[in-house]
Amino acid sequence: MTISEQIPNGGVAFRRRGEGATAVVFVHGFLDDQSVWDTVIDELTTAGIETIQLDLAGLGERAGASGPFTYDQLAAEVGAVVDGVGKPFVIVGQSMGAPIAELVATARPERALGLVLLTPVPLAGTRLPDDVVEPFRSLGADAAAQRGVRRQLSVALSDADLDRLVSVGLRVRPEVVRALVDCWNAGLDDAPEPSRYAGPVLIVRGSHDGFVTEDLVATAVSPRFASAQTLVIERAGHWPHVEQPAALAAQLDGFLTEHATGADDNTAADVRPQGWTNAFASKSADAFGEAFADDVVLEASVLTRPVEGRDQVMRVMGTASGIYESLVFTQEASAGRRSYLEWEATAFGGMVLRGVTVLTKDADGRIVRAAIHHRPLGAALRFSAELGERLTEIADHFYDDGGLEAGGR
Numbered sequence: 556m557t558i559s560e561q562i563p564n565g566g567v568a569f570r571r572r573g574e575g576a577t578a579v580v581f582v583h584g585f586l587d588d589q590s591v592w593d594t595v596i597d598e599l600t601t602a603g604i605e606t607i608q609l610d611l612a613g614l615g616e617r618a619g620a621s622g623p624f625t626y627d628q629l630a631a632e633v634g635a636v637v638d639g640v641g642k643p644f645v646i647v648g649q650s651m652g653a654p655i656a657e658l659v660a661t662a663r664p665e666r667a668l669g670l671v672l673l674t675p676v677p678l679a680g681t682r683l684p685d686d687v688v689e690p691f692r693s694l695g696a697d698a699a700a701q702r703g704v705r706r707q708l709s710v711a712l713s714d715a716d717l718d719r720l721v722s723v724g725l726r727v728r729p730e731v732v733r734a735l736v737d738c739w740n741a742g743l744d745d746a747p748e749p750s751r752y753a754g755p756v757l758i759v760r761g762s763h764d765g766f767v768t769e770d771l772v773a774t775a776v777s778p779r780f781a782s783a784q785t786l787v788i789e790r791a792g793h794w795p796h797v798e799q800p801a802a803l804a805a806q807l808d809g810f811l812t813e814h815a816t817g818a819d820d821n822t823a824a825d826v827r828p829q830g831w832t833n834a835f836a837s838k839s840a841d842a843f844g845e846a847f848a849d850d851v852v853l854e855a856s857v858l859t860r861p862v863e864g865r866d867q868v869m870r871v872m873g874t875a876s877g878i879y880e881s882l883v884f885t886q887e888a889s890a891g892r893r894s895y896l897e898w899e900a901t902a903f904g905g906m907v908l909r910g911v912t913v914l915t916k917d918a919d920g921r922i923v924r925a926a927i928h929h930r931p932l933g934a935a936l937r938f939s940a941e942l943g944e945r946l947t948e949i950a951d952h953f954y955d956d957g958g959l960e961a962g963g964r
Contacts, residue, residue: 569609584650586724588615598804630658664920680742695729709792756783761791840873848921857939
């Protein structure tokens with residue numbers, strides 16, 4: 556069922572489909588509107604998600620909206636919708652919608668489970684010279700020119716899709732067209748290098764996209780992310796979501812399955828799925844690594860002394876998550892950049908462990924300190940000994956079966 560809602564006092568309307576615990580937010584690109592995502596959403600098979608679509612200011616049903624038409628303003632409006640929905644989310648942005656999606660995810664690291672950049676223009680701008688960018692600035696109210704650009708930058712648009720996209724583009728006022736072009740060409744002032752978004756990233760381009768080329772992605776987009784996955788949709792140009800919607804939906808389903816589903820299996824209703832809880836669900840060292848700052852410190856009652864540094868901590872946590880037979884986060888509280896997660900787990904054939912984890916994060920949302928308190932003592936000591944057996948190269952960080960430090964064996 557599709558429901559239309561509006562942000563109070565903000566004037567931003569959006570559509571939502573599904574009733575899942577995770578939102579998938581779709582941000583369209585230049586001269587488009589929210590309808591460009593309809594077929595992709597119809598093709599998605601991932602369970603447990605709710606999809607969100609909206610028109611950016613100056614486009615679609617919001618063609619009469621006033622500016623400024625800047626990345627900061629557009630991201631603020633999309634962010635207001637995300638906050639209104641109030642769920643953990645994956646955000647998908649196409650073309651100039653990709654930088655907007657990045658800004659929204661960066662500002663909400665606790666709830667941003669993943670970022671998908673489809674044929675993305677760089678956050679720092681394309682920086683095309685005036686003689687190259689002026690034809691784009693002049694597209695407003697020019698049906699023939701818009702049709703020509705769409706044909707030039709696509710390989711598989713049907714006549715019906717082309718007619719529909721041109722009709723959508725003609726709704727945009729010429730002065731708004733110019734402002735939006737200036738926005739994506741100039742980019743964000745002082746765009747951070749690297750990106751401040753530390754979560755999972757999928758970058759998708761069309762095999763025949765003459766605008767967002769392989770070289771542009773390789774030099775100006777993917778290097779900004781620590782662990783971005785990049786893939787290509789064959790027989791697609793700048794609009795893979797319209798040209799090859801089934802192929803794109805299949806890739807989105809894979810990304811969502813890996814990063815946005817399964818969180819419900821290990822979090823109670825009052826606990827927000829987040830990087831830490833999702834990493835336990837996936838039992839992956841790399842998933843933990845995506846949540847950590849480089850200088851993260853791990854303290855725990857199963858450790859004889861702290862473990863320091865991203866690589867070491869992610870190995871310990873990846874190994875620890877594999878020992879648990881089950882783990883559910885039952886309660887959550889937060890104060891500033893510190894959050895508290897209560898949990899219950901089983902290991903070793905049903906042995907029950909309980910505890911509290913305290914996470915401290917930096918301004919970018921990365922975990923800089925994790926303190927894990929286990930109980931009861933006997934189960935904690937057995938857990939520590941098992942870690943020592945599996946991580947022999949740092950066995951002196953753990954206790955043996957008798958509760959003595961490994962270094963004193």
